Amino acid sequence: MKSISKKKTKSISYSKWGYIFLIPFFTIYIIFSLIPLISTFNNSFFENYMVGLTQIGPNFVGLDNYRAILFDSDLPKFALNTLIIWLLGFIPQIIISMTLAIWFTSARLNLKLTGFFKTVIYMPNLIMAAAFSMLFWALFSDIGPVNNLIVALGHEPISFLQSVNGNRGLIALMNFLMWFGNTTILLMAGIMGIDNSILEAAQIDGANAWKTFWHVTIPSIKPILVYVFLTSLIGGIQMFDVPQVLTNAEGGPNRTSMTMIMYLNKHLYSKNYGLAGALSVILLIITAILSFIVYRNLTERAEK
Amino acid sequence: MIKFKRIIALTLVMIMGLTFVACGNDTSDVATPPVSEEKDTKDVSQSEPEVKAGKVLNIWGWNTEFQGLFKTYFEDAGLVPDGIEVKFTIVPNEDNAYQNALDEALLNQETASDDEKIDLFLVEADYALKYVESDYTLDIIKDVGLTDGDIAGQYKYTQEIVTDSNGAIKGTSWQATPGLFAYRRSIAKDVLGTDDPVEVQEALSTWDKFYDVAEKASAKGYKMLSGYDDSYRTFSNNVSNPWVDKDNTIVLDDNIVKWIEQTKEFTDKGYNNKSTLWDDQWAADQGPSGKVFGFFYSTWGINFTLLGNALETPLPDGITATSDPDAFKEATEGNGIFGDYGVVEGPQNYYWGGSWLCAATGSDNLELVQEIMRTMTCDPDTLITITKDTQDFTNNIEAMESLAADDNFASAFLGGQNHIKLFAESAKGIDMSNISPYDQGLNEEIQTAFRDYFNGTVDYDTALNNFYTAAVEKYPNLKKPN
Numbered sequence: 001m002k003s004i005s006k007k008k009t010k011s012i013s014y015s016k017w018g019y020i021f022l023i024p025f026f027t028i029y030i031i032f033s034l035i036p037l038i039s040t041f042n043n044s045f046f047e048n049y050m051v052g053l054t055q056i057g058p059n060f061v062g063l064d065n066y067r068a069i070l071f072d073s074d075l076p077k078f079a080l081n082t083l084i085i086w087l088l089g090f091i092p093q094i095i096i097s098m099t100l101a102i103w104f105t106s107a108r109l110n111l112k113l114t115g116f117f118k119t120v121i122y123m124p125n126l127i128m129a130a131a132f133s134m135l136f137w138a139l140f141s142d143i144g145p146v147n148n149l150i151v152a153l154g155h156e157p158i159s160f161l162q163s164v165n166g167n168r169g170l171i172a173l174m175n176f177l178m179w180f181g182n183t184t185i186l187l188m189a190g191i192m193g194i195d196n197s198i199l200e201a202a203q204i205d206g207a208n209a210w211k212t213f214w215h216v217t218i219p220s221i222k223p224i225l226v227y228v229f230l231t232s233l234i235g236g237i238q239m240f241d242v243p244q245v246l247t248n249a250e251g252g253p254n255r256t257s258m259t260m261i262m263y264l265n266k267h268l269y270s271k272n273y274g275l276a277g278a279l280s281v282i283l284l285i286i287t288a289i290l291s292f293i294v295y296r297n298l299t300e301r302a303e304k
Numbered sequence: 305m306i307k308f309k310r311i312i313a314l315t316l317v318m319i320m321g322l323t324f325v326a327c328g329n330d331t332s333d334v335a336t337p338p339v340s341e342e343k344d345t346k347d348v349s350q351s352e353p354e355v356k357a358g359k360v361l362n363i364w365g366w367n368t369e370f371q372g373l374f375k376t377y378f379e380d381a382g383l384v385p386d387g388i389e390v391k392f393t394i395v396p397n398e399d400n401a402y403q404n405a406l407d408e409a410l411l412n413q414e415t416a417s418d419d420e421k422i423d424l425f426l427v428e429a430d431y432a433l434k435y436v437e438s439d440y441t442l443d444i445i446k447d448v449g450l451t452d453g454d455i456a457g458q459y460k461y462t463q464e465i466v467t468d469s470n471g472a473i474k475g476t477s478w479q480a481t482p483g484l485f486a487y488r489r490s491i492a493k494d495v496l497g498t499d500d501p502v503e504v505q506e507a508l509s510t511w512d513k514f515y516d517v518a519e520k521a522s523a524k525g526y527k528m529l530s531g532y533d534d535s536y537r538t539f540s541n542n543v544s545n546p547w548v549d550k551d552n553t554i555v556l557d558d559n560i561v562k563w564i565e566q567t568k569e570f571t572d573k574g575y576n577n578k579s580t581l582w583d584d585q586w587a588a589d590q591g592p593s594g595k596v597f598g599f600f601y602s603t604w605g606i607n608f609t610l611l612g613n614a615l616e617t618p619l620p621d622g623i624t625a626t627s628d629p630d631a632f633k634e635a636t637e638g639n640g641i642f643g644d645y646g647v648v649e650g651p652q653n654y655y656w657g658g659s660w661l662c663a664a665t666g667s668d669n670l671e672l673v674q675e676i677m678r679t680m681t682c683d684p685d686t687l688i689t690i691t692k693d694t695q696d697f698t699n700n701i702e703a704m705e706s707l708a709a710d711d712n713f714a715s716a717f718l719g720g721q722n723h724i725k726l727f728a729e730s731a732k733g734i735d736m737s738n739i740s741p742y743d744q745g746l747n748e749e750i751q752t753a754f755r756d757y758f759n760g761t762v763d764y765d766t767a768l769n770n771f772y773t774a775a776v777e778k779y780p781n782l783k784k785p786n
Binding site: 049050051052053054056074141142143159162163164249250253254255266267269270271272275 | 399400404407410411434435438440578579584585588741752755756759761762766767770773774777778779780781
């Protein structure tokens with residue numbers, strides 16, 4: 001009798017391991033994500049900041065912080081900055097990545113050393129963004145090497161970091177350099193997933209490379225494209241490190257390169273937890289909507 | 305996966321970013337890392353005497369100026385008791401980084417272990433009031449144990465600035481910081497036909513004359529000033545009201561407006577080099593390749609910043625004018641533009657900066673703190689040696705007056721001029737009654753906001769508005785004027 005019951009429990013008990021293995025994730029998630037998330041929500045309803053060494057609040061102020069952020073701050077301007085800088089980086093990124101992905105996977109071109117190039121274009125992503133930004137800051141400063149070169153070639157020096165386009169352009173360039181390799185690899189994975197027979201069929205039917213690309217490749221990798229687009233957009237909303245370091249936290253001339261997270265950081269830096277909380281919640285909502293779109297898009301695809 | 309990676313990367317980078325924010329740091333000493341902790345361990349191996357004091361003396365500051373002085377005149381003089389370790393924590397000043405770090409540490413002072421408690425920290429005039437009016441600083445007479453006699457020789461204003469509303473003196477300084485205008489002798493000769501301080505002063509004695517010289521210098525291919533913020537202190541430290549009034553409303557003083565007007569004119573006419581305070585261009589302008597007529601600098605600026613920037617090769621460690629005069633002469637002669645600077649009062653009397661030592665509440669090394677304060681800020685012999693060594697203007701009226709009257713005292717760096725004479729004169733006029741606890745943040749923000757205006761990116765009203773926005777972000781309790 002004993003031995004049977006022992007056997008029984010033994011055979012059932014395996015499933016508990018599934019939960020046990022999940023414990024580390026949930027512990028970490030609760031401590032580092034869920035609790036901060038809830039306290040952010042909580043903070044956003046209070047007036048709570050430091051003046052020197054004295055704490056003001058927390059006093060419950062309802063939705064005042066939200067009102068201040070939405071109607072009485074430059075948030076729309078910073079959102080627009082973020083969008084412009086993101087587009088400046090994303091458009092060339094998707095074009096170049098798509099071209100490279102097609103070249104690397106093309107059976108006709110049959111490029112040599114693709115492994116090597118794939119590694120090289122991925123490299124910039126391995127550098128810490130802040131360090132990368134610091135490097136550009138030094139390179140493009142008024143008396144930096146780039147300006148030395150310009151002067152040596154007989155032109156007037158350009159104050160990159162004092163101009164709107166200079167700042168935005170450099171930030172976009174850095175984002176582009178850091179992420180185009182990654183996007184290329186994602187797109188390649190998508191293109192390689194296309195059944196070769198479809199491509200061959202198109203060619204037999206007389207489609208040229210351009211037509212094949214538009215009517216076969218693009219529709220086939222649409223989910224990957226959407227995924228790339230939205231992850232990049234969410235990454236764009238969270239843009240912080242590169243412009244923060246490049247513009248020394250000031251957001252360039254007239255704050256034209258200040259992103260939304262940099263604005264958040266301004267409030268956090270002065271320990272204004274109420275406004276920072278409200279702003280975080282607003283950003284969370286925007287990001288959540290976008291994430292929901294990705295999720296729906298991907299699951300729809302799977303159901304088909 | 306990318307998103308996850310990005311989030312991880314973002315978190316890491318935000319942490320790193322916070323360190324980087326402060327990178328355009330406040331010390332001119334380029335070789336100094338932005339954040340450094342240095343331990344000066346005394347030989348602990350000896351048998352421990354019964355010290356009831358803490359074993360670690362924690363000193364906080366925003367640059368290595370005091371650290372250097374402390375090492376030379378206190379530690380190397382054998383004044384640190386055996387078995388006590390002195391630990392410096394340096395956080396750069398810019399963007400309130402030092403204040404934020406210090407606040408955090410002071411708020412945790414009660415719960416920190418004895419060896420972690422701050423014992424001594426430095427504050428600047430721009431935010432001294434914030435700490436003086438708090439319970440985190442100790443009365444240097446009643447609590448720390450200095451006597452009225454100890455501090456009797458100091459410049460009065462250096463005490464008034466750190467006196468709280470109850471009349472307790474909460475800090476003490478080794479220096480007084482009157483400001484002067486340091487000019488390049490070679491350029492003055494070219495522009496004015498003379499490098500004699502008396503005649504140069506005559507040519508620069510009012511702002512109108514200053515403009516004329518700027519025009520002449522510009523015609524010869526020089527810049528009058530390096531950047532936008534160079535003359536800022538001559539205006540901002542002569543304001544008629546504090547930055548913030550009783551209702552916590554920001555007040556834009558007429559003098560600040562004058563600075564804006566002047567700088568805009570200088571920029572448009574090409575009289576300055578469009579640099580900003582502490583940036584590479586600004587530092588380079590002070591060096592051998594610079595083409596800038598002069599710099600507004602106060603005492604510490606001349607010995608600590610200008611001297612360093614003027615040299616082609618830095619001085620070897622530990623060499624000072626008194627410790628090894630021959631080596632000092634050899635190291636400096638013909639090095640960069642050593643000797644090419646002179647100083648004059650300039651168009652307006654002003655002061656700039658200054659460092660005060662404050663004893664932190666909860667310190668477990670009060671006796672040593674008292675000893676440090678007495679030696680470094682009250683002892684006439686130490687102060688006079690510091691002046692002779694570093695050219696700094698130290699906080700002892702009698703000693704400074706005697707040096708001012710001493711015809712043999714001359715600064716080789718300033719081409720043999722007795723600059724103490726000018727400083728001693730200028731120091732009498734220092735009035736710090738209009739400082740506020742918000743000065744650092746507001747000074748920085750107005751310089752940043754109006755840089756766009758000087759560059760021509762935005763108009764005056766936009767720049768002013770940007771200033772108010774940034775100011776309220778930094779100090780949420782302040783209000784912008786209607």
